[in-house]
Amino acid sequence: MKTSRGFLVLSFTFVLAAATLLASAAIAQDTTTSSSGKSEQWIHVRVESKEDRGETVRVNVPVEMAAKVIPAINKNNLHDGKVRIDSMHTGDVDLRVILDAVRSSRDGEYVTVQNRENDVRVAKSAGYLYIHVTDKSEGKKEAAKDEKTGSKAGAGHGSKVDIKVPMKVVDALFSAGKDELDIVAALKALSGHGDTELVTVKDSENTVRIWVDSKNVAD
Amino acid sequence: MLILAKAALGLGATMAMGGLYVFHEGVIRVDVDEHRSGGSHVHFWVPATIVATGMHFMPKDRLNHATQEMRPFLPALREIAKELEKYPNVELVDVADARDHVRVAMVDGKLRIDAVSGDGDVVHVSVPARVLRDVADELEEKAPGV
Numbered sequence: 001m002k003t004s005r006g007f008l009v010l011s012f013t014f015v016l017a018a019a020t021l022l023a024s025a026a027i028a029q030d031t032t033t034s035s036s037g038k039s040e041q042w043i044h045v046r047v048e049s050k051e052d053r054g055e056t057v058r059v060n061v062p063v064e065m066a067a068k069v070i071p072a073i074n075k076n077n078l079h080d081g082k083v084r085i086d087s088m089h090t091g092d093v094d095l096r097v098i099l100d101a102v103r104s105s106r107d108g109e110y111v112t113v114q115n116r117e118n119d120v121r122v123a124k125s126a127g128y129l130y131i132h133v134t135d136k137s138e139g140k141k142e143a144a145k146d147e148k149t150g151s152k153a154g155a156g157h158g159s160k161v162d163i164k165v166p167m168k169v170v171d172a173l174f175s176a177g178k179d180e181l182d183i184v185a186a187l188k189a190l191s192g193h194g195d196t197e198l199v200t201v202k203d204s205e206n207t208v209r210i211w212v213d214s215k216n217v218a219d
Numbered sequence: 220m221l222i223l224a225k226a227a228l229g230l231g232a233t234m235a236m237g238g239l240y241v242f243h244e245g246v247i248r249v250d251v252d253e254h255r256s257g258g259s260h261v262h263f264w265v266p267a268t269i270v271a272t273g274m275h276f277m278p279k280d281r282l283n284h285a286t287q288e289m290r291p292f293l294p295a296l297r298e299i300a301k302e303l304e305k306y307p308n309v310e311l312v313d314v315a316d317a318r319d320h321v322r323v324a325m326v327d328g329k330l331r332i333d334a335v336s337g338d339g340d341v342v343h344v345s346v347p348a349r350v351l352r353d354v355a356d357e358l359e360e361k362a363p364g365v
Contacts, residue, residue: 055316060309065302072294216309 040064041191042216048207060216063191067184081184082176099174102129103167129170131163135203159203166193241266245329245347254339267346271353286361293359300351303330 040062047057071081102110102124111122119134136158172189176182190196190212201208244267251261274282289296303325312323318337325331330351334342 049316053316053318055314058310058313060311062302062306062309065299065306068302069295069298072298074294075291216306 040216041193041212041214043190044209044211044213046207046209050205050207062216063187063212067187067191070183070187078183081182083181083183085179085181096174096178099170103171124167127167129163129165129167131161133161135159135161159201162200164197164199166190166196168193241268244268244271244349244353246345247347247350248343248345250341250343252339252341254341258340267350270350271357274354274357282358282361286358289358293355297352297355297359300348300355303348304328304352 041064043059043061043063043066045057045059047055049055067081070078074080077084102122105124107123107125109121109123111120113120117135117137119132119136121130121132123130166189169186169189172185173181173183175185193212195211195213197209197211199208199210247265247267247270249261249263251259253259306325307328308325310322310324312321314321320333320335322333323330324333325348326345328349329345329347332342332344334340
């Protein structure tokens with residue numbers, strides 16, 4: 001009887017130990033999650049199509065995850081988290097030199113192009129690089145098409161691109177060697193930054209929005 | 220009588236521990252429903268441990284072939300799986316239009332893929348993130364130099 005009781009006590013202790021281990025593992029996992037979730041930055045991409053089927057694409061990726069996964073992808077121009085660009089020096093324009101000039105200059109509007117087809121504006125303000133492009137040519141084509149078909153949907157045609165990138169991210173992006181963009185360095189710089197609206201593209205058919213914030217779900 | 224009780228207790232404890240081990244990595248769940256005449260309906264639950272263990276018993280030539288095919292993607296797969304484990308409940312991708320809906324999310328530590336088409340076809344796949352990492356580790360072990 002004594003032996004059987006001892007065996008039962010041993011079994012009970014064993015089961016209790018296993019349960020305690022499992023519970024502590026679960027608590028540890030929860031703690032890791034909540035502590036990592038505090039300062040976690042997320043990249044969100046949202047694409048909304050205004051076409052008949054009304055497609056919506058939402059992507060949410062932790063910046064830290066992207067920074068760790070990208071170096072593991074070595075394909076085509078992407079190697080070790082860096083993208084090789086052959087056209088960094090396009091014709092007579094050296095992008096790197098221009099960016100160096102912008103970086104070291106005071107805040108202000110650097111490029112303003114206004115013509116029938118496009119409005120382009122490049123500016124630097126409060127540590128951000130702003131690029132605004134409005135393509136009016138597409139709007140005119142669409143409006144002409146609408147006139148022919150008799151549609152009144154012409155209002156608001158034309159595509160509009162707004163890009164707002166922290167200068168620190170731009171610096172990190174161009175911190176790699178010549179003709180290379182350091183995506184991982186840019187992502188790390190981005191994760192250290194607060195909530196930022198990076199890209200907005202609007203045209204008659206689609207709206208694209210890319211932004212960074214600390215929420216793990218899109219708006 | 221006492222011996223019988225001891226044997227039953229031992230067997231029960233072994234079965235409980237065995238069950239705990241088999242299910243400690245969770246369950247892989249696949250549900251496919253084609254809502255049309257002659258459409259297939261597939262539903263199965265498999266303990267995730269079986270995948271990792273099963274790879275040890277897989278014929279070498281087949282495993283080598285799979286490893287060769289997967290070689291360029293293994294480091295990325297391993298990193299993704301490792302990172303996914305840190306985010307047990309998040310929505311990663313959601314694509315929807317008037318007819319179809321595809322959703323990729325982490326739910327309770329499992330990578331869950333749900334696809335619903337306008338035709339009524341439904342696919343749900345649920346795989347514990349840890350299994351993905353185990354598979355990547357196992358394949359990487361068989362493919363030195365990755």
